[in-house]
Amino acid sequence: MARSISYVTGAQLVSLKRRPNIAIIDVRDDERSHDGHIAGSLHYASGNFYEKISNLVQDVKGKDTLVFHCVLSQVRGPSCARKFANYLEEAKEDTGIKDILILERGFSGWESSGRPVCHCTSVPCKGETGSA
Numbered sequence: 001m002a003r004s005i006s007y008v009t010g011a012q013l014v015s016l017k018r019r020p021n022i023a024i025i026d027v028r029d030d031e032r033s034h035d036g037h038i039a040g041s042l043h044y045a046s047g048n049f050y051e052k053i054s055n056l057v058q059d060v061k062g063k064d065t066l067v068f069h070c071v072l073s074q075v076r077g078p079s080c081a082r083k084f085a086n087y088l089e090e091a092k093e094d095t096g097i098k099d100i101l102i103l104e105r106g107f108s109g110w111e112s113s114g115r116p117v118c119h120c121t122s123v124p125c126k127g128e129t130g131s132a
C-alpha cells in the first residue's frame with residue numbers, strides 16, 4: 001500500500017499554514033542561505049536527506065501534514081517526499097503523519113507570487129513571530 005503524495009498550490013499552503021499540525025520541509029541545498037525561506041520551514045537539504053531522515057521524523061513528531069519543496073519542486077522536492085514516504089512505510093512506526101504533500105512550483109513559485117519570504121538565520125527558523 002503505497003502512500004500517495006499530492007501537490008498543493010501556494011494559496012492552499014497559506015491556509016494550511018494556519019494549522020499547528022503542519023510542517024514545511026525545505027530540501028534545497030545551499031540556496032536557502034541566500035534566497036530566504038518560507039517562515040517556519042525546516043531545512044533538510046536533499047544532498048544528505050537520507051542520512052538525516054530519522055532526525056526529520058523526530059522533528060515532525062505530532063504533525064500530521066508535511067509539505068516538501070525545493071526551488072521548483074520538480075526534482076529534489078518530489079524525490080525527498082518519496083524517500084520520506086518509503087522510509088515511513090518501511091519503519092512501520094506510527095508517526096501519525098497522514099499527508100505528504102509537495103508545494104507546486106516550489107520556493108520560486110511561492111516567491112514570485114509575492115508571498116512572504118523569511119530571511120532569518122536562526123536554525124530552526126522561528127517562524128513568523130518577528131517578521132515585518
Ligand SMILES: [Zn+2]
Pocket residue numbers: 037038039040118119120121122125126127
Ligand atoms: Zn526564518
